[in-house]
Amino acid sequence: MKNQEISKIFYEIAEYLKTERIAFRPYAYSKAALSLETIEEDVSDVYRKGGLKALEEIPGIGKNLALKIEEYLKHGKIKYYDDLKKKLPIKLDEITRVEGMGPKKAKILYEKLKVKNLKDLEKAAKAKKLRGLRGFGEKTEKNIIEGIAFLKRDKGRFLLGEIMPDVKKIISSLKRLKEVDRISTAGSVRRMKETIGDVDILIVSKNPSKVMDFFVSLEGVVKIWSKGTTRSSIRMRKGFDVDLRVVPEKSYGSALQYFTGSKEHNIFTRRTAMDKGLKLNEYGVFKGSKMIAGKTEEEVYKAIGMAWIPPEMRENEGEIELALKNSLPDIIGYNDIKGDLHTHSDWDGGANSIKEMAETARSMGYDYIGIADHTKFLKIEHGLDEKQLLRQRKEIEKLNAELSGFRILQGCEANILNDGLIDIKDEVLKKLDFVIAGVHSSFKMEKEKMTERIIKAMRNPNIDIISHPTGRLIQKRDEYLIDFDKILKAAKETGTILEINSYPERLDLKDFYIRRAKEAGVKMVINTDSHHKDQLKLIEYGISQARRGWAEKKDIINTEPLNRLLKNFRY
Ligand code: DGT
Numbered sequence: 227m228k229n230q231e232i233s234k235i236f237y238e239i240a241e242y243l244k245t246e247r248i249a250f251r252p253y254a255y256s257k258a259a260l261s262l263e264t265i266e267e268d269v270s271d272v273y274r275k276g277g278l279k280a281l282e283e284i285p286g287i288g289k290n291l292a293l294k295i296e297e298y299l300k301h302g303k304i305k306y307y308d309d310l311k312k313k314l315p316i317k318l319d320e321i322t323r324v325e326g327m328g329p330k331k332a333k334i335l336y337e338k339l340k341v342k343n344l345k346d347l348e349k350a351a352k353a354k355k356l357r358g359l360r361g362f363g364e365k366t367e368k369n370i371i372e373g374i375a376f377l378k379r380d381k382g383r384f385l386l387g388e389i390m391p392d393v394k395k396i397i398s399s400l401k402r403l404k405e406v407d408r409i410s411t412a413g414s415v416r417r418m419k420e421t422i423g424d425v426d427i428l429i430v431s432k433n434p435s436k437v438m439d440f441f442v443s444l445e446g447v448v449k450i451w452s453k454g455t456t457r458s459s460i461r462m463r464k465g466f467d468v469d470l471r472v473v474p475e476k477s478y479g480s481a482l483q484y485f486t487g488s489k490e491h492n493i494f495t496r497r498t499a500m501d502k503g504l505k506l507n508e509y510g511v512f513k514g515s516k517m518i519a520g521k522t523e524e525e526v527y528k529a530i531g532m533a534w535i536p537p538e539m540r541e542n543e544g545e546i547e548l549a550l551k552n553s554l555p556d557i558i559g560y561n562d563i564k565g566d567l568h569t570h571s572d573w574d575g576g577a578n579s580i581k582e583m584a585e586t587a588r589s590m591g592y593d594y595i596g597i598a599d600h601t602k603f604l605k606i607e608h609g610l611d612e613k614q615l616l617r618q619r620k621e622i623e624k625l626n627a628e629l630s631g632f633r634i635l636q637g638c639e640a641n642i643l644n645d646g647l648i649d650i651k652d653e654v655l656k657k658l659d660f661v662i663a664g665v666h667s668s669f670k671m672e673k674e675k676m677t678e679r680i681i682k683a684m685r686n687p688n689i690d691i692i693s694h695p696t697g698r699l700i701q702k703r704d705e706y707l708i709d710f711d712k713i714l715k716a717a718k719e720t721g722t723i724l725e726i727n728s729y730p731e732r733l734d735l736k737d738f739y740i741r742r743a744k745e746a747g748v749k750m751v752i753n754t755d756s757h758h759k760d761q762l763k764l765i766e767y768g769i770s771q772a773r774r775g776w777a778e779k780k781d782i783i784n785t786e787p788l789n790r791l792l793k794n795f796r797y
């Protein structure tokens with residue numbers, strides 16, 4: 227699909243333009259890039275069917291950008307982009323992946339030190355050559371070195387949300403083969419882990435060589451590591467590997483159990499089987515030489531004396547003990563969410579109007595949506611001030627009057643300032659249906675101060691939800707320092723709800739904290755933080771994270787119908 231290629235170029239153009247002093251153009255490009263990345267249709271098809279006009283109908287794409295897309299579809303390149311690259315011949319996307327390294331800084335480093343890529347940057351920072359340059363101090367230099375180390379640490383792993391759409395496509399093409407009798411993902415993908423080393427797929431087939439021929443010739447395969455009748459392994463263009471195994475029908479359940487892992491979970495299940503005088507491996511459960519189970523996972527778990535365990539829980543965190551007592555928690559299901567409370571509209575520069583966001587939410591079967599645009603402290607995000615919020619309130623009331631059986635709620639995502647105060651006046655916050663507050667600045671505070679800052683916000687009775695409570699960006703930025711127990715205690719006292727943000731690089735709260743919140747009796751909400759209507763579907767990753775954190779339906783407020791949901795909000 228060309229969408230990803232063009233989107234990547236647009237993102238890069240935005241970065242290049244940010245090195246210059248042009249106010250709005252970079253923003254237009256990144257908005258268009260986001261739009262291309264998230265729409266379902268292939269732009270080539272859109273263009274083939276409706277030409278330039280149809281391209282212009284894609285949200286965020288105007289005349290000028292439509293022409294650039296056309297140019298790429300016709301000639302495989304965009305001259306404007308090539309010219310920008312010639313002017314500044316550096317690996318801008320690589321360099322700006324380092325937390326704290328923006329495009330402007332990258333340009334300065336190229337001009338002063340000829341830094342062209344990550345390697346040059348690391349060398350220069352370690353040689354202490356950055357300090358003293360405009361905008362660089364000893365601290366920035368240290369942050370850059372840390373940022374580079376961070377990038378290296380997770381090398382070779384991919385964000386779940388980054389590759390899941392590809393995995394789904396691969397599975398559905400394989401499913402269409404008549405030679406495929408059964409198919410499932412296994413490994414970390416099936417456990418919905420936040421990052422993935424490689425993708426594992428299991429198949430039952432009477433004609434494995436046909437399946438393997440098809441598998442290694444899938445669209446997007448750039449390398450075939452191995453090809454056999456029971457196992458093949460390929461690399462996809464995005465850089466990740468896929469392992470396909472064909473297993474006998476009678477062992478499908480035990481193979482699935484084995485290859486789903488985790489390894490730690492498997493070690494414990496195998497030991498449990500041994501304690502009962504049984505043998506468990508990828509071929510089945512055996513009593514002596516007699517196979518007593520293997521066809522389905524349910525019968526495998528049953529044979530070793532435990533309840534079937536949802537894959538997201540298989541991390542050897544105590545789930546096996548509970549399964550043995552048949553007292554696993556009844557974790558939230560993928561269809562339990564009734565509405566998304568953290569979405570952005572075009573009022574703060576999101577890609578879609580409030581109405582479009584609401585229509586999409588409704589088409590997903592939701593009962594409500596919360597519009598929670600950024601507020602004024604965040605100038606780069608076009609944050610709304612008090613007046614705009616009140617105007618938006620009117621628009622939402624008007625839209626609601628035309629709707630029945632669905633409700634748009636007005637919230638906002640206000641900023642928790644350094645001193646714990648909120649950047650919007652209380653009398654306006656009071657008028658909204660609910661208020662989200664989050665930390666969007668000064669991430670490097672001391673633990674105690676950061677904890678106090680957030681707790682102070684929680685004590686403001688207008689604040690209902692804390693967004694992405696730990697601030698981490700997977701593979702990019704560590705969480706900020708907080709005393710999570712204190713945060714939980716304050717949340718419990720004040721009735722503040724903690725968010726599970728579904729954005730693939732956030733997944734914040736993460737599984738470990740979700741379990742602690744649940745144990746402390748603190749309520750949570752699963753939100754997407756969508757800036758585009760097509761991102762509403764990211765909810766799947768928030769739900770999987772909640773499942774990994776053993777959250778039940780009753781722990782998550784947006785599983786409740788509207789009337790009950792509203793009771794969670796204080797004002
Ligand atoms: P990843 O790929 O790093 O994200 O993580 P996984 O869990 O997908 O690991 P992977 O692909 O190496 O192996 C898939 C599953 O196969 C793993 O979750 C459990 C099982 N497995 C692999 N190697 C071993 C092993 O040495 N012992 C046991 N008990 N299980 C294994």
Ligand code: CA
Binds near residue numbers: 413415423424426
């Ligand atoms: Ca794997």
Ligand code: CA
Binds near residue numbers: 426
């Ligand atoms: Ca594997």
